[in-house]
Amino acid sequence: MPGAKDIAETRSEEGSTGFPDFGDSIDPPTFEQILEMDDDEDEREFSKSIVYGFFEQAEGTFTKMETSLANGDLAQLSSLGHFLKGSSATLGLTKVKDSCEKIQHFGAKKDETGTVDEADDQVCLQRIKDTLVDVKAEYSEAEKLLKKFYHDPS
Amino acid sequence: MPSAWDCGMGDLKSRLFARAKFIRWPSSLSAASSASSNTENERRAADVSNKSTAFPSVEDDLPRAREHHATPVIVDGEPTRAASIGGAERLNRPPRQPQPSPPPAEPAAVRTQIPQLTVEEATPDTRDHQENGSGLPSAVDTGLQPNHESSRQEGAPSASIDTAAILLNPDPTTITIQRSTQPQRPTEQTVRKQSLVPRTQTKLIRTLLDAEQPPSSATTPLDYFSERPPTINPDMISRKIWVRRPQASATMVTINEDDLVDDVRDTILRKYGNSLGRTYDAPDVTLRITAREQTQQLQRSLERVLGPEEPMAQTLDLYYPGGQTIDEALIIDVPQRRTPRPSPRPCNGSYYGEDIRPNEAATDYFPPMPRVPSPHLPTTVSNVSGQSGSHHAPVHSISILNTGQVPTLPSPGSARRHHGRPKMPRQATTSPTILTTASANLNNGTAPHPRQHRPRVNSNASETKQGPPAPPPLPTPPKADPPHAATPPIPRVASPRPQKLPRRTNRKSSEQPQLPTGILDITVPPINVLIVEDNMLNLKLLEAFMKRLRVRWQTAMNGRDAVTKWQTGGFHLVLMDIQLPIMSGLEATKEIRRLERVNGVGVFSSSVTSSTTPQTSPKQEPEDKDKLPNTDLFKSPVIIVALTASSLQSDRRAALAAGCNDFLTKPVNFVWLERKVMEWGCMQALIDFDGWRKWKDFAPSAAAEKPKASRKEKTRSSSTSVTTSRDEPQTDGASS
Numbered sequence: 001m002p003g004a005k006d007i008a009e010t011r012s013e014e015g016s017t018g019f020p021d022f023g024d025s026i027d028p029p030t031f032e033q034i035l036e037m038d039d040d041e042d043e044r045e046f047s048k049s050i051v052y053g054f055f056e057q058a059e060g061t062f063t064k065m066e067t068s069l070a071n072g073d074l075a076q077l078s079s080l081g082h083f084l085k086g087s088s089a090t091l092g093l094t095k096v097k098d099s100c101e102k103i104q105h106f107g108a109k110k111d112e113t114g115t116v117d118e119a120d121d122q123v124c125l126q127r128i129k130d131t132l133v134d135v136k137a138e139y140s141e142a143e144k145l146l147k148k149f150y151h152d153p154s
Numbered sequence: 155m156p157s158a159w160d161c162g163m164g165d166l167k168s169r170l171f172a173r174a175k176f177i178r179w180p181s182s183l184s185a186a187s188s189a190s191s192n193t194e195n196e197r198r199a200a201d202v203s204n205k206s207t208a209f210p211s212v213e214d215d216l217p218r219a220r221e222h223h224a225t226p227v228i229v230d231g232e233p234t235r236a237a238s239i240g241g242a243e244r245l246n247r248p249p250r251q252p253q254p255s256p257p258p259a260e261p262a263a264v265r266t267q268i269p270q271l272t273v274e275e276a277t278p279d280t281r282d283h284q285e286n287g288s289g290l291p292s293a294v295d296t297g298l299q300p301n302h303e304s305s306r307q308e309g310a311p312s313a314s315i316d317t318a319a320i321l322l323n324p325d326p327t328t329i330t331i332q333r334s335t336q337p338q339r340p341t342e343q344t345v346r347k348q349s350l351v352p353r354t355q356t357k358l359i360r361t362l363l364d365a366e367q368p369p370s371s372a373t374t375p376l377d378y379f380s381e382r383p384p385t386i387n388p389d390m391i392s393r394k395i396w397v398r399r400p401q402a403s404a405t406m407v408t409i410n411e412d413d414l415v416d417d418v419r420d421t422i423l424r425k426y427g428n429s430l431g432r433t434y435d436a437p438d439v440t441l442r443i444t445a446r447e448q449t450q451q452l453q454r455s456l457e458r459v460l461g462p463e464e465p466m467a468q469t470l471d472l473y474y475p476g477g478q479t480i481d482e483a484l485i486i487d488v489p490q491r492r493t494p495r496p497s498p499r500p501c502n503g504s505y506y507g508e509d510i511r512p513n514e515a516a517t518d519y520f521p522p523m524p525r526v527p528s529p530h531l532p533t534t535v536s537n538v539s540g541q542s543g544s545h546h547a548p549v550h551s552i553s554i555l556n557t558g559q560v561p562t563l564p565s566p567g568s569a570r571r572h573h574g575r576p577k578m579p580r581q582a583t584t585s586p587t588i589l590t591t592a593s594a595n596l597n598n599g600t601a602p603h604p605r606q607h608r609p610r611v612n613s614n615a616s617e618t619k620q621g622p623p624a625p626p627p628l629p630t631p632p633k634a635d636p637p638h639a640a641t642p643p644i645p646r647v648a649s650p651r652p653q654k655l656p657r658r659t660n661r662k663s664s665e666q667p668q669l670p671t672g673i674l675d676i677t678v679p680p681i682n683v684l685i686v687e688d689n690m691l692n693l694k695l696l697e698a699f700m701k702r703l704r705v706r707w708q709t710a711m712n713g714r715d716a717v718t719k720w721q722t723g724g725f726h727l728v729l730m731d732i733q734l735p736i737m738s739g740l741e742a743t744k745e746i747r748r749l750e751r752v753n754g755v756g757v758f759s760s761s762v763t764s765s766t767t768p769q770t771s772p773k774q775e776p777e778d779k780d781k782l783p784n785t786d787l788f789k790s791p792v793i794i795v796a797l798t799a800s801s802l803q804s805d806r807r808a809a810l811a812a813g814c815n816d817f818l819t820k821p822v823n824f825v826w827l828e829r830k831v832m833e834w835g836c837m838q839a840l841i842d843f844d845g846w847r848k849w850k851d852f853a854p855s856a857a858a859e860k861p862k863a864s865r866k867e868k869t870r871s872s873s874t875s876v877t878t879s880r881d882e883p884q885t886d887g888a889s890s
Binding site: 029030033034036037046049050053054057082083085086087089090091092101 | 688694733820821824
């Protein structure tokens with residue numbers, strides 16, 4: 001029960017918020033400031049709506065990315081990457097955010113840091129394809145943690 | 155003599171449990187001399203001292219000590235006897251026997267028991283055996299021990315009698331009965347005693363033995379039997395106790411016998427010098443003791459926290475007769491670290507922004523300006539707090555100013571739970587004051603009944619709430635010249651320290667929302683914010699944040715939308731996402747600046763000192779399509795804060811070049827956002843102050859209406875006048 005222990009400890013140190021240990025998937029301060037917006041720390045209505053909104057958004061975006069990938073639409077991919085980057089950054093999902101940023105750069109025909117141009121579309125597409133796999137894994141990890149946090153059995 | 159012995163026994167009985175472990179081996183040794191009466195003690199002193207001198211060696215010479223114990227076993231052939239406390243005492247007593255003057259009958263009885271022990275101690279084993287053999291049957295001997303023990307418990311007189319009885323007439327039954335009362339535990343205890351005697355106690359023992367009054371020294375051990383002799387310093391007697399932190403392994407700390415729990419805490423902090431000592435003070439630490447199963451009846455609960463005033467040793471003895479085992483270590487609890495939570499990100503200690511995001515302080519781009527003199531300070535503070543008392547009022551006033559009509563209440567949020575956490579002390583900054591004043595002024599300028607919406611300036615409630623006492627009002631400088639000179643420089647208002655975000659109370663806003671004092675620590679200027687953000691998620695979050703700050707806001711999803719909304723007027727602050735569909739944030743910013751320029755909005759194109767109100771300094775007439783519908787709603791250039799997802803300097807420069815005033819990195823840090831809203835909002839209010847001055851000159855009639863309008867709330871009207879008078883110094887300060 002290391003997980004339960006972590007939660008308990010965090011709670012006691014924290015005092016009231018009960019912020020769990022999400023490891024490096026989620027940036028605590030960023031996520032916590034969303035939790036701070038909750039009126040009720042038991043219901044967590046607001047943050048939950050944000051988080052679940054993000055789930056929908058992310059899954060929708062992944063689908064779109066797949067489509068764009070099939071179409072070879074780099075610009076769209078870059079835009080989608082940017083879009084999801086904003087959301088994940090807001091929630092503090094740092095890993096997802098970083099991967100989305102890469103996709104954004106790849107879609108803009110750059111390398112993953114966004115500084116070097118990459119002329120070959122196919123290379124970019126392939127990179128996006130790889131990154132997409134990563135980001136999905138990172139996303140599902142974060143999703144699992146978050147759903148656990150919100151006591152969502154699913 | 156008998157009486158003395160009796161007393162000793164009685165004393166022993168009463169103290170047995172309390173003192174049980176008080177003195178280990180050495181004590182039992184001296185216990186021999188324990189005979190409470192001085193005369194007897196004196197007589198034996200020499201003898202005792204001889205014997206007991208050997209005692210310190212007990213520790214030094216463990217094997218020998220064991221031998222002592224072993225001896226009785228051999229002699230008696232009784233396993234139970236071997237390690238019992240009684241055994242120990244018997245050991246002590248032997249010394250008496252050799253004594254020249256044999257005590258009367260009862261003592262003799264006692265002594266007779268003792269002899270067995272004696273043999274073990276000082277005399278050669280052989281002798282001991284002999285004595286045993288000759289004096290008493292082994293069975294009796296064994297019986298005696300228990301008897302002795304039980305007699306202590308039951309009462310001194312009986313004890314001696316019993317002993318005598320046994321001596322004279324060793325009756326197995328008696329023995330058995332007595333033995334039954336005798337718990338088994340002493341066995342192990344004795345063994346432990348040996349090992350626990352710290353070397354440091356050698357000194358004690360020697361002190362006892364070498365003391366001027368040998369008898370008293372002899373008594374020492376005898377805490378069992380008599381009062382502690384005055385010559386013995388309790389500090390000399392130390393013991394070790396087990397302590398541990400929860401879920402950690404136990405450790406021993408040395409305490410003095412008469413230490414209170416409070417002292418023990420000190421000791422523990424020294425022992426845990428790193429993990430606890432650096433963070434906690436002794437009073438922070440609590441010790442928990444867990445009762446044994448058997449002793450639970452002593453305490454209602456199995457576990458309890460020791461009070462600082464409890465004597466440690468006695469408490470331990472009470473709980474753990476027979477000695478504390480490692481499993482019974484006291485548990486050290488320290489308070490959870492509950493620091494005040496100044497920011498919404500409490501768990502991140504390093505959160506305070508300057509270190510982390512220095513760039514966003516934007517000092518590079520906005521070099522330090524002379525601070526605006528704050529003649530208003532007194533009012534300011536109270537204004538701020540007053541505003542917090544009725545937070546909707548300012549919103550009304552500003553909205554009336556900008557829209558000409560009373561807007562609905564600003565986005566009533568769902569009820570918020572109030573966190574009773576410690577708040578940062580309020581700091582008197584100039585900005586909030588000015589802000590309130592300015593907005594009030596604006597209000598006066600445009601609204602027919604502005605007074606209704608005045609914040610409750612200088613209300614009593616605010617007095618109680620504000621941290622620093624309001625300084626006495628400054629003398630009002632001579633009236634300032636024309637409003638022209640009034641435009642203040644754009645100051646970098648001192649950032650308020652990050653504070654707890656205001657929370658809404660559960661109370662629905664009634665006509666006059668009554669906020670408990672202390673709930674609203676931050677008074678954000680009553681500004682109107684345009685949020686430009688294409689991501690619904692972020693938008694939702696920003697909206698929620700604006701709700702909490704109780705500022706009005708509107709949203710736009712793309713750059714074009716943003717420009718259109720801005721053109722309706724009345725915005726003080728734009729939070730502009732840079733990467734937007736249709737028209738990027740940078741383009742939108744440029745467009746807004748262009749429109750401001752052609753419409754001659756605000757001070758942007760004019761110098762600080764020469765700036766005038768927008769109405770009085772029109773530039774060339776803008777083309778129709780660019781003309782703003784209502785220039786009255788554009789008192790000053792809007793503040794545009796760029797929201798950038800990238801932390802690249804180049805992006806920031808681009809944003810600033812496009813006309814943004816400031817930027818924030820996404821994910822938006824709410825503390826920073828709040829600061830920006832506060833700072834820029836205050837600045838905006840400062841700028842708008844001009845308009846109020848203008849109105850004031852124009853409308854004495856409006857001023858005449860004040861009393862009427864403020865009929866409802868006298869405090870408001872009075873505060874208004876105060877504010878009014880204070881405004882002049884402000885103007886001067888700003889213009890100078």
